[in-house]
Amino acid sequence: MKNWFHQAWRPALVMFVILVGWEFACRMFQVPSWLLPTPTEIGVEIVQGWRDYHHHVLSTVHLTLVGFVIGVSVGIMVAVMLHLLPKVHQAVYPLMILSQNIPIIVLAPLLVTWFGFDDLPKLIIITLVCFFPIAVNMIDGLKRTDQDLIHYMKMAGAQKRQIFTKLEFPYSLPSMFSGLKISATYSVMGAVISEWLGGNRGIGVYMTLASSSFRTDRVFVAIFIIMVLCMVFFGLILLAEKLLIRSQSSGKEDQS
Amino acid sequence: MSVLDIQSLTKDFGPQTVLQGLNLHVAEGEFVSLLGPSGSGKSTVFHLIGGLLQPNHGTIYLDGENINGQTGSISYMPQSPSLFPWRTIIENVILGAELFGKPDKEKAKQMLQRAGLGDYIDAYPAELSGGMRQRAAFVRSLLSPQSFICLDEPFSALDEFTRVDMQKWLLSIWEEERPSVLFVTHNIEEAIFLSDRILVLSEKPANVMEEINVTFDRPRSEDVMLTNDFIAMKKQIYQTLRGE
Structure with a gap:
């Protein structure tokens, strides 16, 4: 606990100073609240508005989770498939990178045109932004598997399947988690962006409504919620990583 | 034979x-x-x-x-110990046997005791010295079915x-x-x-x-x-x- 405080007080102090400066500046220059609300105004809205916006939060969390799970599954499947089938890897890898070059802002309305206002286009967007970091990181991790260990496995008479399940897959887990951390944050962003498209629930919707009615304080509430969601998500992934990956960090020094 | x-x-x-x-x-x-x-x-x-x-x-x-x-x-023992960093020593030494069926954990434990690794059965390779890792690698090759x-x-x-x-x-x-x-x-x-x-x-x-x-x-x-x-x-x- 003490250790935690030791690490956290510096960023907390910086945050606090920024907020105080913001509050002070807004009051001193009498900035109208539709232009830039003060942190206290935003804080009040966070507390008082909870009844109005909590269903939006739940909806976004739900959408994010479902999209994240689909995105992660697709990412892992793509990575494993491309690793096991080098020819497919060669054929599909450029396409995979291209898929990330399509601006979501352009793609989103198209998806709505094709699939309507249901959850389907939203999930497609989240999956599209989520699968990529996992797939790319995991493919790298699988490829980087220690050659000495592979050599041992082959000499010991391991089947190709055993080399994959016992060696390559566990070896790639730390890389997969690097991808998961990125995807976790992306998934929240993806969910919010997909909600801008339409529908009547979600932080994205709340944000659009607030923005068009000049309720700038609510826009900031939305930003705050998105940040909290991202952090919680990120934290959960960190926790899962700690529980799942054994001795990897200390395993580094033994390579000498 | x-x-x-x-x-x-x-x-x-x-x-x-x-x-x-x-x-x-x-x-x-x-x-x-x-x-x-x-x-x-x-x-x-x-x-x-x-x-x-x-x-x-x-x-x-x-x-x-x-x-x-x-x-x-x-059964093979390579130049580098080639132990899996995420497996404990006991899990590592049964790997060779694991590839061909169900390994005998009791036998593995006894063998580790005799190899002077009794205190490190549940340790990870990173916690062992170079010599100990090589011992574990040799025990692994002894426990392999070949x-x-x-x-x-x-x-x-x-x-x-x-x-x-x-x-x-x-x-x-x-x-x-x-x-x-x-x-x-x-x-x-x-x-x-x-x-x-x-x-x-x-x-x-x-x-x-x-x-x-x-x-x-x-x-x-x-x-x-x-x-x-x-x-x-x-x-x-x-x-x-x-x-x-």
């Missing part, structure tokens, strides 16, 4: 001939060393026995059965003191278990100290230049290294390798 018999084994890599008509025999319970300079194709011999490579000519028989290009016929063991310069990465300790340790375990062993090394003393027979390999293309029977009594102690016979043998091998 595990008898290895290699007959006129030849291997080319492109235009280069690495092995030329190599003959080799390891009898039941025998400890045979392949001694040669670096790059003399010692590792290629292992890759052929292990089935990772196909010979251009010749046949490898294990217990009378042709095992050319057939993986999983021998009874013929190939050791590929297992102590070359260790410091001098640890190496001598490990040689003594290996010898003590081997003298109890008596598996058939083919040992590859470039260390002359190590070869004499451990083996029943030494095959001195020439440079590329590798072939057996000289075969030496090591007749020191077993169980052997470290003192044998200081006897005149030992030193004479060392000199003889050294001269053979130098081509004198």
